[in-house]
Amino acid sequence: MEYWGYFRSSSSYRLRIALGLKGLTADFHPVHLVKDGGQQKTDAYRAMNPQALVPVLKTGDDLLTQSPAILEWLEEVYPDPPLLPRGAVERAQVRAFCAAIACEIHPLQNLRVLSYLRETYGQDQAGVEAWCQRWIGEGLAACEALLAGRPATRFAFGDAPGMAEVYLVPQMFSAARFKVETGALPRLTAIAAACAELPAFADAHPARQPDAEG
Amino acid sequence: MEYWGYFRSSSSYRLRIALGLKGLTADFHPVHLVKDGGQQKTDAYRAMNPQALVPVLKTGDDLLTQSPAILEWLEEVYPDPPLLPRGAVERAQVRAFCAAIACEIHPLQNLRVLSYLRETYGQDQAGVEAWCQRWIGEGLAACEALLAGRPATRFAFGDAPGMAEVYLVPQMFSAARFKVETGALPRLTAIAAACAELPAFADAHPARQPDAEG
Numbered sequence: 001m002e003y004w005g006y007f008r009s010s011s012s013y014r015l016r017i018a019l020g021l022k023g024l025t026a027d028f029h030p031v032h033l034v035k036d037g038g039q040q041k042t043d044a045y046r047a048m049n050p051q052a053l054v055p056v057l058k059t060g061d062d063l064l065t066q067s068p069a070i071l072e073w074l075e076e077v078y079p080d081p082p083l084l085p086r087g088a089v090e091r092a093q094v095r096a097f098c099a100a101i102a103c104e105i106h107p108l109q110n111l112r113v114l115s116y117l118r119e120t121y122g123q124d125q126a127g128v129e130a131w132c133q134r135w136i137g138e139g140l141a142a143c144e145a146l147l148a149g150r151p152a153t154r155f156a157f158g159d160a161p162g163m164a165e166v167y168l169v170p171q172m173f174s175a176a177r178f179k180v181e182t183g184a185l186p187r188l189t190a191i192a193a194a195c196a197e198l199p200a201f202a203d204a205h206p207a208r209q210p211d212a213e214g
Numbered sequence: 215m216e217y218w219g220y221f222r223s224s225s226s227y228r229l230r231i232a233l234g235l236k237g238l239t240a241d242f243h244p245v246h247l248v249k250d251g252g253q254q255k256t257d258a259y260r261a262m263n264p265q266a267l268v269p270v271l272k273t274g275d276d277l278l279t280q281s282p283a284i285l286e287w288l289e290e291v292y293p294d295p296p297l298l299p300r301g302a303v304e305r306a307q308v309r310a311f312c313a314a315i316a317c318e319i320h321p322l323q324n325l326r327v328l329s330y331l332r333e334t335y336g337q338d339q340a341g342v343e344a345w346c347q348r349w350i351g352e353g354l355a356a357c358e359a360l361l362a363g364r365p366a367t368r369f370a371f372g373d374a375p376g377m378a379e380v381y382l383v384p385q386m387f388s389a390a391r392f393k394v395e396t397g398a399l400p401r402l403t404a405i406a407a408a409c410a411e412l413p414a415f416a417d418a419h420p421a422r423q424p425d426a427e428g
Contacts (some may be wrong), residue, residue: 145264
């Protein structure tokens, strides 16, 4: 397999974690989202992905896009170890936690959205951070609440990391980057710390990627 | 089954279509997202869903949240008729199309985001519409491009409607609501028109719901 991504992109980070948890490897092609006006906007890249987003995963002759779709594909094609529980309701609970990040938080901190805030609303760095803090803070508080009634397991939904952590850890990384207050998120913080001790998460960290910048 | 939703919410609309396609029914509890400062923000509603979002689906004693998770649950528990194809790559392609809507377009037109634009950036109705037009227009153009290389079937991924249409039709409804130019989206427009002829879609239309307003 091969994949195209960017060290700091949450969705690329999700894919790296999932590959690591599954014990899979994929050759990496860096796509710099800022340099050259955005390397994802070239005709060559758009021919692979008309959405001009990372990541793209190539398997055989097929190009897969959108991390939620890629992650479900990985789970279907490489079921061991599983990233989702067995029971339908439990699967729905994990997927709801993931969607709370993928559909409520992450889209609002995307590069193109933050550029719009700067260019159209004249926001400076502080204004952009206030925006990110609002949505990441509110969204992660909801994620903390989603886990509040559950048993105090080491990871979000049990004693092994899975799809919830694939989404959570990159989002916690972004929270730190945008200086989000996480003091009221003890459960999420503990889960992220437990993940950081595992090679699949440590190796997937943006700072460990070949295209990493300071 | 029972569900809590709002006539104009895209994610409630998705759920209604999917239930209809599966031949299922669920008792409806309206949650007015604007009236009373937002009925989804009450303690009683938050006890069901800490995210304070619609829809919620109740099955037995379980409360399911987040439409992407609920839709996958429906597909797993009520597999006939299927809303996703059989092959893993084909499933990934359909899910990528759905995620292009659920993770790239829909979050940016959410009520709480539009309220922020008004309150914090002082945007008027025209400013809010310009924002929506940018993200819905760009996102739907990408969806049109995702289908460009595919056979000219009646629906997005074949001759029967499925998960792609469950996401697309509510998004096209929102596009009209925010006056998005759709002239350059002939394929999506034709698919939405084909859907409108089917009872599962016609019955799920916001205007046909008991809580509908003009």
